[in-house]
Amino acid sequence: MQTVPIPQTGSLPLPGPVWLFTVLLVVSLTLHLAAMNSALGGGIWALWNYFRGRHAEHPNSRRLASELALMLPNFLAFTVTLGVAALLFVQVLFGNFFYTSSILIGVLWLAVIPLLIAAYYGFYYFSYTSEKGRGMSGFVLAISFCVLLGVAFVYVNNMALMQSPERWQAMYRAHPNGWNLNVGDRSVIPRYLHIVNGAIALFSAILAHFGMRKLKADLEYGRWIVQRSAMVFAACTGLQFLFGMWMLMAIPRHIAIVLLQDPLAVTVFGMALMSAVAAMLLILLGSFAEKNNAMVHAGFGMSLVTLFLMVCLRYLLRMIYLKPYANLGALAVSPQNGVIALFMVLFLGGLATVGYMLRLVARSGKTRISADGPN
Amino acid sequence: MNYPHWQLVIPGGLLIAFVAVLHVFVSHFAVGGGFFLAVTESIARRQKDAALIDYCRRHSKFFALLTLVFGTITGVGIWFTIGLVSPEATSTLIHIFVWAWAIEWVFFFVEISAAIIYVKTWESLPAHDHQVVGWIYVVASWMSLFVINGILTFMLTPGSWITTHNFWDGIFNPTFLPSLVTRTAVSVFLAGIFGYVSLPKSEGRDKVARWSALWIVAGALVLPLSLWWYFACIPQFSRLYFDRGFIGVRHAIRGGIGFTLMALVIALLCGLWKPRWMRRPPVGFLLVCGLGVIGAGEYLREFVRKPWVINQVLYANDLRPARIDALQSQGVSDTANFLLTPDTASSNYGENLFYLQCGKCHSVAGYRAMRWRVDGWDTEFAADILQHIHMLRGTMPPYPGNKGDRRSLGRCLASLNPSWQFTITDANRLAVGERVFGARCGHCHTVNGNFRPLRGAFENRTPSQVRAIFPALGEMSSNMPVFNAPDDQAQALAFYISHEAGKPMPFKQPPPEAPTSRSHSRFARPARPWQEVP
Secondary structure, three states: OOOOOOOOOOOOOEOOOHHHHHHHHHHHHHHHHHHHHHHHHHHHHHHHHHHHOOOOOOHHHHHHHHHHHHHHHHHHHHHHHHHHHHHHHHHHHHHHHHHHHHHHOHHHHHHHHHHHHHHHHHHHHHHHHOOOOOOHHHHHHHHHHHHHHHHHHHHHHHHHHOOOHHHHHHHHHHOOOOOOOOOOOOOHHHHHHHHHHHHHHHHHHHHHHHHHHHOOOOHHHHHHHHHHHHHHHHHHHHHHHHHHHHHHHHOOHHHHHHHHHOHHHHHHHHHHHHHHHHHHHHHHHHOOOOOOOHHHHHHHHHHHHHHHHHHHHHHHHHHHHHOOOOOHHHOOEOOOHHHHHHHHHHHHHHHHHHHHHHHHHHHHOOOOHHHOOOO | OOOOOOOOOOOHHHHHHHHHHHHHHHHHHHHHHHHHHHHHHHHHHHHOOHHHHHHHHHHHHHHHHHHHHHHHHHHHHHHHHHHHHOHHHHHHHHHHHHHHHHHHHHHHHHHHHHHHHHHHOOOOOOHHHHHHHHHHHHHHHHHHHHHHHHHHHHHHOOOOHHHHOOHHHHHOOOOHHHHHHHHHHHHHHHHHHHHHHHOOOOOOHHHHHHHHHHHHHHHHHHHHHHHHHHHHHOOHHHHHHHHOOOHHHHHHHHHHHHHHHHHHHHHHHHHHHOHHHOOHHHHHHHHHHHHHHHHHHHHHHHHOOOOEEEOOOEEOOOOOHHHHHHHHHHOOOOOOOOOOOOOOOOHHHHHHHHHHHHOOOOEOOOOOEHHHHOOOOOHHHHHHHHOOHHHOOOOOOOOOOOHHHHHHHHHHHHOOOOOOOOOOOOOOHHHHHHHHHHHHOOOOOEOOOOOOEOHHHHOOOOHHHHHHHHHHHHHHOOOOOOOOOOHHHHHHHHHHHHHHHOOOOOOOOOOOOOOOOHHHHHHOOOOOHHHOOO
16 A cells, blocks of 8 residues: 555546646636635625725715625626636646545535535625615625635635645544544645735725726726725735745745745746736826826736736646656646537637627616626 | 545435435526526517516526526536545546536536626616527527536446547437437426516416416426437446336336426416416425426436446446456455555454445445345355345446455444344244345345246245255355355245245246346335345
């Protein structure tokens, strides 16, 4: 028996090249995280502004909470939809690691499903009732937000555990019924804080971008959004550096050394740091402008670039963790070229169809597509 | 054994079924309900029927809340559950069909986008554009079903993929089309049922009630035809399960037919004939019928695939045939990645084997409980019968372990019940014999049933003549376990067999080992519950 048991992936070849699955995984995960950050970050923004807006002297908070309330269910819808794609591709490349870690924390992993349903309906409840000021709205949103924080914690547990096979056997023998948590891994807490704080940061950048677009219709309201979101973004980005440092110190020393000696990882890391700083400066400076300012939009763009680079870095870190156990280059590959081509065509067709529907909506000129719950 | 086994208090298969039935119920409504909304809106717009448009608007809100949230998340839930319970099968399907799932995801993405836009733009979009969005939803959701249907049917009928390993051979397999028609019919059926959830209270009520009833009737009429077609295309081994008297199969068939008929009757009575009767109780009952139809269908779909999870590729215990060969020669302790104890002499090892090898489908005392299935077994008999386990009634895979493993598991199984101690009298001899028959013979035989009946061998024999045959059973067939029951139990068993085989038979006996004739299926029920195969 192996000292570190690694499930075999079977004799079937990969139905496409590793690089293609890697690209699809990284891109779909980036999009999933952008939507997830909107749901989680948007949730805390909505919650804060809802309670603040209950006082008459904060009409902007009240208005923002109402607008966010109508967007939150959509954010969650696309978090799930885009997450399915990432889930699909991670199973292709790292299925044997992913399934094993999921089984080890099986109870909590499966609990994600009812928790998500509860949070999702909570968001819908808030979107229907927040404007009417019903008493339970804020409470329900707070519960939903806490539930999403819990879901994020389970995800961080699983993603950290899947790249630590040396912990599996002991955990399985301790609790074969899936009542495990990966809290023995020192990197889990900083990783979790990094994810949650990053979600607030990214959504603040999105909100700054949103506020800029509001300037034209309502200068005062738009400026209020931009300035507050810029401040929060800057603060959270600063905190990200601290949490990032903590995480770097918490991962095993030999892993950190390999990461910091890998030219590609260092390059990506450096670019991510620079883009984060650039995003922070651009949004902060742009937030003082009186009218629509390209700097905020650029800062928003840079924050998305930072997210993408962090996802790439995360992938590289996982590869370092799994280096003793997995060699993607050695996997047998038998590309299903015809099906891949069909997927690409349909993917473009799907994007075009969604674009067409959005164009119909935009053309109508009256709809509030992102801001109107199901009636 | 490649992966750790998630040790649940219920069999993993039951967990999958629970999540899957709920998801399939809502996801088929997502397909049919979208079609229902698009067609209804078209009619309402054409007829300028404001009440009907208002109904569509309200129904779309319910539709979105149910399908976007519950339908979508439980779909992810299936991914999670199958990965936890059958990681090997999930990995295998992913390796074969990842691009099919990627394509399905594209349709899913369009579907979700269209649903959100559709439900939010009743006031803002021009009527034509709104209907276009509705029809985009219809196409995307049905295409999503189209692709998933290919993967699901592949699991039972991989067809020529087995030899070619060609993606298209796998997707367009022998049951693809009948299953697609069946699922489309179910979607239409459910669309009608769910149509009543948003039934208007006053204006337009009768019209909607009759309209929804038509959908239920249409779905219910197509269903038997498509299922008959599907049944004609499933493998021979699957068809045999309908004749082997499995209680679960029988209940699922009766339930499926019963729920469909009840829904049909309610639709005709309270929908078409007297729409004012369509109040909450019949609507609630219709929803129960819809869920019942899905539950029955899913149960049968899963059952007829036994002993496989992917026919000819992977057994229900998540093992490939080649892996079973290795396990039989090397044993579990030398090959499994995740064992709770490496000490093969300990009783914990047998318990570990139970969960590892049986736990995906069986529990100790709950669903598909082993406790009553092995009542009356001793360690030696259990260890012996385990090597013939795949010969029982076809639902079990070959035993994945060596002789030592069989003995350890056998000891564990035997320990689930206290050993039998009988004081046999003339009064209870027949009853005791029947129990012994259930424990020793009933897993593979009936006396007068149509599955491996013993009547031919024991007809007109006295108990002592029957008893005299027992010591030689092991030599009659390599698939027979050694008969080692205590003498008093053997006497009672002989008495029971002699008694039962001597009964006059009102029907013609089918040939042994070929229980294919459907004309005898009403006699196929087992004499006692324990004769159902584990």
